[in-house]
Amino acid sequence: MTIDVSRTDLLKEIQALKKKSFIRDDMVARLCEAIQELSVREKELSAIMSGAKAVLGQKGFKESARAIFDYCKDLIGATSGYVALLNETGEENEVVFLESGGLPCMVDPELPMPIRGLRSEAYYLNQAVYHNDFMNSEWIDFMPKGHMTLKNVMFAPLVIDGKSVGLIGLANKATDFNDNDAEMATGFGELAAIALQNSRNLDQRVEAERQREKVIENLNEALSQVKKLSGLLPICAHCKKIRDDKGYWTQIESYIHEHSEARFSHGICKACAEKYYPDIDIYEDE
Template sequence: MSDKSILLVDDEQPILKSLGSYLEKNSFHVQPASSGEAALAELHSTTLFDLVITDLVMPGMSGLELLQKIRKSHYETGVFILTGHGNMDLVIDALHAGVDDFILKPCDVEQLISKMVLFFNRQDALRKIKIYEKVLPICMYCKRIRDDSGKEPGTGQWVQIEEYLRTKSGTELSHGCCPECFDYQLINWKLK
């Protein structure tokens, strides 16, 4: 987990320092931000954060507003909300906005680390799945392609390459011979 980067957002400096120090001692890369606005500036920098841990109630931009903005442009970044407020309406709003977990203040740091490890394992698995979703499966024998468009990955219909290209490109295909194959065929014909 030492390669994981965390954006820690809280308007209380003692929490930023103590929790940030604890996370760094546990081999996480931590970037502190003292407001939602500062956190957004960090998110729009070149740094990719795996997880944002944010306070819920802060002056200016709240943790809920920050969560909503993160979901619009950084959908793979996880978000944990750290709060001392157990308001059920805020919890429901955060769930609708896509929060990954809640941690109540005062924070049990061991429980936080456990939740983070579970989240990072799930995040890593989803990232691996996304890599495979970008692979176009082609049968090594018949050269047909599995078209998973609009379906659960791995459940698509196997179609001929020409049909797949025609469907995806919206154009008709013609068969011809490239110059290299033409030369190869000509040489083979002369040798016979």
């Protein structure tokens, strides 16, 4: 049985029952709290499902990551942030995209983003971390000149095979970040990690297919250069000519030359040398 009724309608009905003294005040508060909690969980589930669809859409990582980030940002209430991946040396973030939330930021996007400060904790701990008074934190000295103001920040790692390979960064939520926000961001970080792994697997498959096609092309090219003799060849028992498909008798050298890549250079064997040139000892040095 499905009850199709909005949260607002439920709250109105509860208030009506309260006026008629059908339920106690403490029960009203508990019911309202439960309805509010249900609404929050429904919103969280909807955002997670939307993020999962972004992964299943098999888009490029940048597109999937952007969709996942937006769902996460909107759910938690942050207004700015970014998604970044760890570079090959493991020393810097490489930003996939950055959302300033409309705030001015004068930092050159090409500047390196070393793994330090609060984001280093997310990388090394493999878990979401946050700070709600970032401008007065110990990490403020790491911010480059011209960076936008960060009221609060949160970092959730992208973990593959037990290692953090990137981050979802969130900032400037109107209220404080909390543990539930960290739990939600962790879930979205897992989705982003799956999207990244899928993208890498797809790149590997594309590269493997490209290599396979190249090998096939090379083999076909090599085969096109090869002529092969096969089957039963009629050969004269005396003169050793070969009869071709059209019934003509051809010198064996000509036939093989025509049907293969072999080339001939003439010489004389020892038996024939003794038979036809008995006065010349061609093989005297052997």
